[in-house]
Amino acid sequence: SGRAKSAPLKPPPPSTDSASGDSSAEDVKPAKQQPQKQKPMQNKQRQSVVKAATSAKKARKTTTGPAAAEFWCEVFVPAPEDRWVPLEFNGAAYSIDNAEAIGARIAKPITYVMSVDAEGGVREVTARYDLNWCTKTRKVRAPPAWLEAALSGWKPSDAAFSAAEDRQLTEMLLKRPEPSRPEEFRGHPLYALRRHLLKYEVIYPDEAEPMGFVRPSNEPFYSRDCVHTWLKEARVVRPGEQPVKVVKSRIVDLFGHWQTQPYEPPIAVNGRVPRNEHGNVDLFKPCMLPRGCVHLKLPGLVRLAKKLGVDGVPAMTGWEFKGAGWARPVLEGLVVCAENRRLLIDAWLEERRAQRER
DSSP states (O other): OOOOOOTTOOOOOOOHHHHTTOOOGGGOOOOOOOOOEEOOTTSSOEEOOEEEEEESSOOSBOOSSSOOOOEEEEEEETTTTOEEEEEEEETTEEEESOHHHHHHHSOBSOOOEEEEOTTSOEEEOHHHHOTTTTTTGGGGSOOHHHHHHHTGGGOOSOHHHHHHHHHHHHHHHHHSOOOSSGGGGTTOSSEEOGGGOOTTEEESSTTOOOSEEETTTTEEEEEGGGEEEOOOSSEEEOTTOOOSEEETTTTEEEOOGGGEEEOOOOBOBTTBOOOOTTSSEEOSSGGGSOBTEEEEOOTTHHHHHHHHTOOEEEEEEEEEEETTTEEEEEEEEEEEEGGGHHHHHHHHHHHHHHHHHO
8 A cells, every 4th residue: 555554553462351252343442541642743742632433424335345344443643653543443353554454345435434533523534545535436525615514513623733634644645546547637636637627727837847647648637736716816916917818708817816916995985985897896705895884784775775875885795607608796785884884774773663563
């Protein structure tokens, strides 16, 4: 596998329960020891933590040979290892640093492998055990944003420690063999082919060195870090910059992040809200709100602002695409000057009170 074995690790002697012939992993209880502070990757004291990992979904197709792996442990080994090491107990037998062997015995298809540390923190570690994580597995999973939201309440307490583990997982993936077929590069998290770039994606710099070539056509593939996407990120193009790509079907000039600078919101003057050429306020991110203004999201505010003579401008928070490429702006709430906020809210509450009475 190319994975370095933990030389300092020695399997402990079997417990009396396992020696009696009972091979249940749950009956193997390691001797209690006084907790010792270990030195993790960030050079600070921390107690060694054990993770229990499980495949999150039963599959219809099962593996042959030994029983499918469902539960095992990961033990953090301090310097010089500075990493989590898989550890399995099976009666009198022990298995150490065997991530690929465990992955081969997980019921297929693998979707999620989750780890739970001693403090209740949950992390996804599928990449450590699934050799197809970058290709087949990613296509049968829920969107990444969904998983992040689902685990948001159980994040490990040490963010820096988790970030270091993320870097180690990425380094491990880079050591694995690259895809051998062009279709396996589509949506790959580490590599990209030019033919698979989306309309709003570009490789920069254009003369970037390829990471390798796909046989037998010798088509070059590049690091995913060289692929840049055009997004509305509250940034504007610097004067004099030329587009790196033009989407002819929609007549859109694409500029990279390196060609932009942070957006400077305009300032409200004399009770009037600054607006764009279409009479709206571009509010793709909260930092784009004009200075001296507030964003109110209450139903019926447009009519009420006109009734009170207050200058209010609809906020455009994005675009909605429908049909054959047609798009329409998404308007959400009203932007008004800060000094009119209390007036509008009080009038809105009074209207709702009168409606309830009627």
